[in-house]
Amino acid sequence: MSLKKLVSLASASLLLGGFVSYGSIALAQEASSEAISESVEMTDSAVESESVVDSESTDESATDEEYAFEVVVDVINNEEEVMGTATFREDQAGLVTLELELEGVEPGEYGMHIHEVGLATAPTFEDAGAHFNPTDVEHGTESETGPHAGDLPNLVVGEDGTVNETIEIPDVTLDPEGENTLNGTDGTTLIIHTQADDYVSQPTGDAGDRMLAAVIFAPLEDSEFYTEESDPESSDSAEASTEETTESVVEESSEESAE
Numbered sequence: 179m180s181l182k183k184l185v186s187l188a189s190a191s192l193l194l195g196g197f198v199s200y201g202s203i204a205l206a207q208e209a210s211s212e213a214i215s216e217s218v219e220m221t222d223s224a225v226e227s228e229s230v231v232d233s234e235s236t237d238e239s240a241t242d243e244e245y246a247f248e249v250v251v252d253v254i255n256n257e258e259e260v261m262g263t264a265t266f267r268e269d270q271a272g273l274v275t276l277e278l279e280l281e282g283v284e285p286g287e288y289g290m291h292i293h294e295v296g297l298a299t300a301p302t303f304e305d306a307g308a309h310f311n312p313t314d315v316e317h318g319t320e321s322e323t324g325p326h327a328g329d330l331p332n333l334v335v336g337e338d339g340t341v342n343e344t345i346e347i348p349d350v351t352l353d354p355e356g357e358n359t360l361n362g363t364d365g366t367t368l369i370i371h372t373q374a375d376d377y378v379s380q381p382t383g384d385a386g387d388r389m390l391a392a393v394i395f396a397p398l399e400d401s402e403f404y405t406e407e408s409d410p411e412s413s414d415s416a417e418a419s420t421e422e423t424t425e426s427v428v429e430e431s432s433e434e435s436a437e
């Protein structure tokens with residue numbers, strides 16, 4: 179079942195004070211992003227907020243943009259409740275980081291991976307597919323040929339149930355043109371499991387079921403996994419000016435939306 183989401187569209191130009199950057203897109207939930215201009219109603223069960231900021235053409239404004247790409251997505255549980263956000267960033271040198279901010283998670287140690295399809299339908303999130311493994315190696319840092327590019331360290335949640343940490347993700351990029359990109363045809367999803375990853379069992383690290391999920395990038399239209407519902411830009415009520423290209427939204431509004 180689709181949830182109605184409030185999604186805001188803004189370009190990097192808004193973040194950077196009005197300088198127009200072609201090829202930028204930012205879809206952000208109002209509470210989770212500084213990039214808010216024009217609001218549109220969108221229906222999507224998994225991508226609750228997403229923002230991609232391409233700052234390559236915006237060197238004029240120095241303040242906020244040491245990042246080449248930034249994607250902010252909501253993390254949902256098996257009941258589609260938002261537990262926090264996952265922010266993927268890539269700096270100008272190509273280093274990708276993930277900042278996780280979660281609340282209300284049961285304390286424990288959980289396997290965490292990037293999976294190879296940008297779908298995450300509750301309650302099982304099985305449609306996220308297998309681990310993101312573009313180089314076709316074994317799972318885990320303790321396997322002979324691993325790890326998968328999508329293998330991440332276990333997430334440790336303390337007694338207060340909050341997570342506030344940033345990890346580095348080597349060997350991937352957010353650049354759609356780059357090698358091992360998370361922003362490819364089929365998209366990608368962050369999955370947090372119910373058990374710890376042992377870093378060696380094949381092919382999943384014996385990490386159990388899928389507890390939390392965040393679609394990082396949805397499948398593109400030429401993906402076998404693409405559906406209208408999986409497309410964060412395809413919505414009856416969307417008012418965004420997405421006509422130019424499917425990936426580009428250029429807005430020059432600097433008004434905060436009340437909706």
Ligand SMILES: [Cu+2]
Pocket residue numbers: 289290291292293309369371385
């Ligand atoms: Cu996984």
